[in-house]
Amino acid sequence: MAQEHLLGAHMSISGGIDLAIDRGEQVGCHVMQVFTKNSNQWQGKALEESVIESYKSKLEKSPVSEVIAHDSYLINLASPEKEMRQRSFDAFLDEMERCRKLGISSLVMHPGSHKGAGEEGGLKIITEEFNELLAMTDGWGVHIVVETTAGQGTNLGYRFEHIASIIDGVKEKDRIKVCFDTCHVFAAGYDLSTEEGYYETMERFESLIGLDRLAAFHINDSKKALGSRVDRHEHLGKGELGETPFRLIMNDPRFAGIPKILETPKGKEMEEDKVNLAYLRNLVR
Numbered sequence: 001m002a003q004e005h006l007l008g009a010h011m012s013i014s015g016g017i018d019l020a021i022d023r024g025e026q027v028g029c030h031v032m033q034v035f036t037k038n039s040n041q042w043q044g045k046a047l048e049e050s051v052i053e054s055y056k057s058k059l060e061k062s063p064v065s066e067v068i069a070h071d072s073y074l075i076n077l078a079s080p081e082k083e084m085r086q087r088s089f090d091a092f093l094d095e096m097e098r099c100r101k102l103g104i105s106s107l108v109m110h111p112g113s114h115k116g117a118g119e120e121g122g123l124k125i126i127t128e129e130f131n132e133l134l135a136m137t138d139g140w141g142v143h144i145v146v147e148t149t150a151g152q153g154t155n156l157g158y159r160f161e162h163i164a165s166i167i168d169g170v171k172e173k174d175r176i177k178v179c180f181d182t183c184h185v186f187a188a189g190y191d192l193s194t195e196e197g198y199y200e201t202m203e204r205f206e207s208l209i210g211l212d213r214l215a216a217f218h219i220n221d222s223k224k225a226l227g228s229r230v231d232r233h234e235h236l237g238k239g240e241l242g243e244t245p246f247r248l249i250m251n252d253p254r255f256a257g258i259p260k261i262l263e264t265p266k267g268k269e270m271e272e273d274k275v276n277l278a279y280l281r282n283l284v285r
Contacts, residue, residue, distance in 0.1 A: 006066065007280055008032040009262035009273045018054035024064050027273040031066045031259040036098035039072045042091055047101055055102060066259055068106040068216055071095045077129040078112030078122040078156055089129055100140045106215050108145040108179045111157035122156050127169035134172045145215045147179040150187035150231035158188035160208040177215035182245055189227035192245040216259040217249065235264050235272065236279045250283040
């Protein structure tokens, strides 16, 4: 039963994106997440054909059945500053192109920050940017996956209504998916730590966004309290969320086929990933 779940973690691409597959296998991933370039730089080194070939060849023989990408943390498609927005647009387009070359169909991103211009204005800007990006990448087979956020500072995406508003304004709705981050959703004020709160939250997500849009879970406990609006990930069962939401997600038949990816802290040997993945597998009834 536990094998049916698509479990994995975010893996380092140090030394080449093809090496991320080896790392994923090492900890027992069946799915994984990667950056397609250095996440703290605007410009990434071009993907070499030999690396792309090696990546695809390894993936074909691997127990890892799906890889999703996460964009750079520098990107802010909701910025009211034209220069920043253009830079973000170009960088995000480049990331979509990298995904296309690698055959990755899901690119996870944080909706961005309105920088004091107001939530409504920020959501309008990002919707316009998405429409342009999707028109330019028609036929690429890459979905934009909007991640739920904790709502630090002026970050958008901490209310399900924000994401619903973006989807509502996008023309190619079928190319917008959602990533549900357990730590972020809890920090944003949705109480996943109780059974009642979990079902209420999922019902709200279903009514505003739709569970059919769910492309992935980021499975993280939270160092900070409910509604703190602070994004700090913790090992599973060691934070404010406790065991309840992870047990419920792992046994919720609606989510059996949805990738569940750890973004919890880890050292070079990645032992923490093995522990957290075992923790999830042990919750399956």
